[in-house]
Amino acid sequence: MGYGGLETSRRKDPSDMVTIVPIETPSLGDRSYLVHDGATAFVVDPQRDIDRILDLARRDGVTITHVFETHLHNDYVTGGLALAREVGAAYHVSAADDVDYERSPVADGQVVRVSDRLSVRAIATPGHTFTHLSYVLEDRDEVVGVFSGGSLLFGATGRPDLLGPDHSEALARHQYASAHRLAAELPDSARVLPTHGFGSFCSAGETTADATESTIGTEKQTNPAFSQAEDDWVRETLDGLDAYPAYYVHMGPANAAGPGAPDLSPPARADRGTIARSIAAGDWVVDLRNRTAFAAGFVEGTVNVGLDGQFATYIGWLMPWGTAVTLLGDSPEQVAEAQRELVRIGIDRLTGAATGQPSDWTDGAPATFPRGTFANLEEVRHHRRVAVLDVRRTSEYDKEHIDGAVNIPIHELLGRLRDVPDAEVWVHCATGYRASIAASLLARHGARVVLVDDDFDTRAAEAGLPIAAAG
The missing domain is CATH 3.40.250.10 (Rhodanese-like domain)
Known part of the structure; x- marks a missing residue:
């Protein structure tokens, strides 16, 4: 499922622990978080497939009462609105964001009391976007950590160029100031809990290799944002920016419009004739198998984007947006996993799917390449x-x-x-x-x-x- 529990508190009694559960989406390089005190929970930056979060809440026997967004995401379609509606939670989105749905607006300095123990304080941290917020988690007024979204990452920061080149330098300078504000206002022991930076193209610079956790104190010692002068850091950050996936341009508008829950019901079965017609029409018929299996035999005209890598990122980057998609896989489970990946970036409707092997998908001989x-x-x-x-x-x-x-x-x-x-x-x-x-x-x-x-x-x-x- 891509998650693991992290209990964090200075108290010795296990029953008095705050639990932070990171929910990982490796193909997009992101983390969402479920946080609870054993009874009441909140969620930060949920992915579109909210069933993972609902399953975790049921597993831990907790009630989700609040959902927080650090920003309008550029690399995935949020599940925040759908989750809040599903469980009747308050949906906290920056008051400065122009959105098409009802939300609980939150602004710099505002404190949201989640339970008798847990509170969340918003800190304005522009840089990744102009309206970006980070959220400080406090347990009975003791700072536990900060959900830093696309602001302060492990050894890096979120990239400042996703709103276009006219804003990149201004956002880079905001990003530098935001990192320093977090470092100045939070104790060194505070955990840094970013959304991006685990292989995401939303990162500027190289995140700390293989890091699974960090603190404000660690970042102050290792993150270039704290070791370089502002002008030097801004110049190096902007010079080091590389290309990012083309589908990102569609994510912000989708998130501002208010996406609903995805339909993960199985797609229609594609037979040989359907597959042949889709290929002839220029649609993308995507073979999900690994590259070894694909090279050994594939349907001529299909595209190999294996599930063993950044599947959604490269589909969204390479495929002309809006192209019809058919999936070919070893098994229904493989197709279901790919479908889940696709809805995370807003590709909701599939022409169809087929499982088995190339001889099941074409009347001709499978093609190969060495x-x-x-x-x-x-x-x-x-x-x-x-x-x-x-x-x-x-x-x-x-x-x-x-x-x-x-x-x-x-x-x-x-x-x-x-x-x-x-x-x-x-x-x-x-x-x-x-x-x-x-x-x-x-x-x-x-x-x-x-x-x-x-x-x-x-x-x-x-x-x-x-x-x-x-x-």
Whole structure:
């Protein structure tokens, strides 16, 4: 389910503990939180699929009375309004946000009493958005932690450019000031409980590797926002920003409009004829299997976006928004998981789905393409002409790349098909996940591809390939 309990208090009696349950969504790099005192609970930044939260509340025997949003999210469709309506909770959204639904507006300095023990105090922390709020959790007036949303992350901050380049510098300066305000107003022992920063593209800079928790004191010692002067930090933050998923532009408006609960009922069954017609119409028929299984046999014209990676992020980034979607998977459970991922970013309606294997999905013979390693690439390039296509982001390529490789970041690929060499194309990324998506897209357009299913950082130079830095 993607959650784990964290009991936090300075008191020794286990019955007197405050419980904070992070609910993780790894494919989007986010966390939501369920917080309770054993009886009364509140939720921070819930994802669209609220059944996970309701199950947790039932498990712990608690009643959700309040739901808080740190900001109008850019990377997912919120479940906050639907959850509040489902359980009859107060829905707290910044008073400064222009939304199309009734909410309990909350502003800087406002304290919401959740129970006799628990209270939540809002602190204005603009930077990720202009109206961003963080929420300080207090247990009988003792500060436990701060739900920092897209403000202060583990070793980084939320990115300041999602509202457009005209606002980026102003928001970066707000972000710097917000981090320092949290550090000044909260004790070093206060836990930092962000929503973003666990692989999310909402992060600016690199979050602390493998960190699962942090405190204000830790951040003051390790976060660049506290070790650099403002002008230096702002310049480095803005210079270091990379591309973010195209679907983000649709999330803020959806969240301001007030999304309802998703329909997770099984999609209609797609038979061979339906699948063939969908492919012919230019729809996206998405094969959810891992890249090994896909390369060994797939329906010609399908796209491989495996559930073993950032599935929703890359579907939302690469697929033209509004395109009809059909899912192909090993099992009904795999399709259901993918459907859950898609509703989190507002893709609610599927044309259909099918399970089984490629022979069940097409009347023709399944297509294939070869898989290889960097060692295989090093060997074949001495014997025949091949092209190397690096689909990592430009920043990754600039750091280090195979000499002579063509760099087309995966999110630019569909718009730059003419730039793909007319040759046998060996496609690679960092580990193989993005390369398989790219290889399937190229095969869909008739290219001759070989998937490099290997780890670039550890294997490319070791294989003897010439490695260069850009510029």
